[in-house]
Amino acid sequence: MFNWTRKLTFQLQPAAWWLLAIGGLFGLAVGLSNTFVNIFIWKIDRNYTSTAWYNLWMYVCIPIAFVAASWLAKKFRVVIPLRIGIAGHALFYCLVLFWGQQLARYPIVLGIGMGLAAGFYWFSFNVLSIHFTSDAHRSNFMGMNGVFAAIAGMIAPPVAGFLISREDLLWGGLTGFHLVFGLSIALFAAGTVISWKINTECLENSFMFNQALQSLKIRSWRMKVFGCLFYGMREGLFLFLIGLLFFIATGSEFTLGEFLFLQSGLAFVANFVSGKLAQKRRRILLMGSGALGMFAAATIFLLPVNAMHLWIYGALLSATLPFFLVPMQSLIYAEMDEMEEKEKLFRHQHIITREIFENTGRVLGIVSFLLLLIGGHQVHRIAMLAFGLGCVQLGTWILFKWSEPLRVKHVSDHKLASIRGFTKSKYRQP
16 A cells, blocks of 8 residues: 555656645535535425526536636636636635525526536646646546545535534524535635645637537547537436435435445545556446446336435445546546647647537436426436436447547557658658
């Protein structure tokens, strides 16, 4: 263990470790509050629709914020959108603290605010993740980032659930939510302070649609972003629905915190292992094993929805999801590196393109949920939709599997063309 940690320290430059620290604090702050924002909104009117609209508008606004963040990163520095995103999250929870129940009655406004803040943060975090790592060590970085997120997930939800349950019992109303949101604001402030440890330059250009369209001419990249769209359909719904269903089944924020603690504990181990295993030759195989594990977890929704079955689902998903996500992210970033080197296309353009496709999928997933709710709020109908969307990552894996031979061929063709060009120029010299 010591030798591995020592080796990893040399593989990751100090700026990457500072970025992981910021990500850990951010994950802790979000873990305290974000899941419970959905519960907070649901408690106001006891309606799935309000929570769905909140998440829908959040995902609509994230790509818009990505484009705006690229402009700021060009005009100033890449770290500036990161600070704006963290500050935006802090401002969001400040508004919830002051206006509370009144603001929760406007879920679309909340979704827009959260989406813009999240977009600024994640654009900068993704760009810096590529900038501070190489393809050889990026899986380690992704694995460690997942480990930090899992640690945050182990600490934050149980603490938040305990505080909300205890304070609401003592003082009534939604007092506990206010305490949790206040703690999140303090953690966001700490993350902002640490961000001054990161020095970056400006981007060479902001997002340009013509470059995004040009990159989609590369077939392997096109298949990957459509794979991200499929996965986004699942993620958009599952990121809020599972926690909400579990809370409705148990009626306890503290039990929900325990549920999220179990998930994070298993994710901690799975992220650690997947980060070690997700080397180049194993990525597709590892991603496939994760996709199949996620499908096995989704079959739980064919059973009656109750707390016990959701416990089982959460355990299965947490143990398998990192084996899908870590290699998936590594494959995406590896192709971004190659396109920047060979096609002279900038990586942040690809990050935004990927985000547009993934959030389009998230919006489609939530729209399907809203259309389902028109016919009634029966839990068994929601469970059937959850099962269906719980299988789409298999399509993502297939597209990634098909895209890799095309990527290798594209790289080989480029190298061959470069050699031929060099040979011709050499023999043309007098």
